Amino acid sequence: MSETIALNYGAEEGDFYIQHVKRTEPFERTNHFHGTYEIYYLLAGQRGYFIKDRSYLISPGDLVFINKHDVHKTSNIGPPGHERIVINFSDRFLGKDHPLYHESLFAAFQHPSHVFSLKLQEQIFVQTIMNKLTKELKERATGYETYTKLLLMELLLFAGRCAERQETVPFEHASPLHKKISEIVQYINGHFQEPMTLAGLAGRFYMSPYYLSRAFKDVTGFTFIEYVNTARIKEAQRLLKETDMKIIGIAEAVGFENIAHFGRMFKKLTKLTPLAFRKMQQQVPLAD
Incomplete structure (x- = not known):
């Protein structure tokens, strides 16, 4: 089997969507922009990622933030196969009108680099959040919708702090x-x-x-x-x-x-x- 889906919750164009998938064959996504925010976390393999007007090489442990309406597309690089988690959410799910909204939650989407290469301890932290999200969305215990929002907020606050620490340096093209x-x-x-x-x-x-x-x-x-x-x-x-x-x-x-x-x-x-x-x-x- 070329594709194993560990988690698939919601609709990609809906208010909240998360998918954890492992692929063993080449794959390119077909949708190119949407009105939701996107978080992409690569667990294994390598991917090319084109965002707005730049291309990036994404490696395991890289966390990618794509603002709503930004044109983007992943493509195959190197050996076929990769494993990733993608999250999409709308303004209605956690936007300016939400009582828990704070501008720092969206700092990573505004950062010019789009890509954060995480250190080992940071990868463990992000993976822990992803594991909790998976558990909540699979078991759907009482209050899981609220806890899902809280976990997403925790991930966004972590990313916002990463954005504050990351120096804005001139972008270096691969070639x-x-x-x-x-x-x-x-x-x-x-x-x-x-x-x-x-x-x-x-x-x-x-x-x-x-x-x-x-x-x-x-x-x-x-x-x-x-x-x-x-x-x-x-x-x-x-x-x-x-x-x-x-x-x-x-x-x-x-x-x-x-x-x-x-x-x-x-x-x-x-x-x-x-x-x-x-x-x-x-x-x-x-x-x-």
């Missing part, structure tokens, strides 16, 4: 190629509304289209067109939520020349049509 791809991603993020082709981008950055295509996939985990479409759909979600623009106007504003193509890409990435997404946002307003 000149990683730096170049990061620059290209930043360019896409700033110009995705414009017509954009692989050949045109390759010419702008003095690379061959073939080499750029391969390098972009290797570094980010996305194909070029996957990333462009992801950036466009992410902005479309914001416009659907925050404006009264017509859907055809939003499609054009984010760079789609064909409304049907926009609809297909939107549903592929969000599992909803643009209209259904807008109606859902109107029915259940999300806290900022």
Whole structure:
């Protein structure tokens, strides 16, 4: 069996979700951004992790914090197989309107490094919290929902203190190629509304289209067109939520020349049509 799930609780797009999985074969995640916060803890193996506009090498004992709506994707590096725990939670679960909220709980999500490499004692501390979470969610004894929130708060406070101790130093790219791809991603993020082709981008950055295509996939985990479409759909979600623009106007504003193509890409990435997404946002307003 290629995948063993030790714990799977909740829905990934819901208010609280946790999954502990061990895989023995190559795996790449398919969802690229969401409106929940994400904590990723690697127990075994190595992973590439692309977050916003940078790529990271994740090793066992690394704790990763991804802010809501940040584009991200894990990819295979080295021998196949890895073991990890991922937690997603919403503002409704533990956000600004929650009575237990404190800004220090979210310090790790604001830290520019995204990744905290834990020392052995810190790994033991985090693993203890994860074990308690697993026990509570499997047994579901009286008050387990409350204790789950308290354990999550303990993990977030620990991470916030790690963020305070960790010096903010200039980010070191893994290689000149990683730096170049990061620059290209930043360019896409700033110009995705414009017509954009692989050949045109390759010419702008003095690379061959073939080499750029391969390098972009290797570094980010996305194909070029996957990333462009992801950036466009992410902005479309914001416009659907925050404006009264017509859907055809939003499609054009984010760079789609064909409304049907926009609809297909939107549903592929969000599992909803643009209209259904807008109606859902109107029915259940999300806290900022």
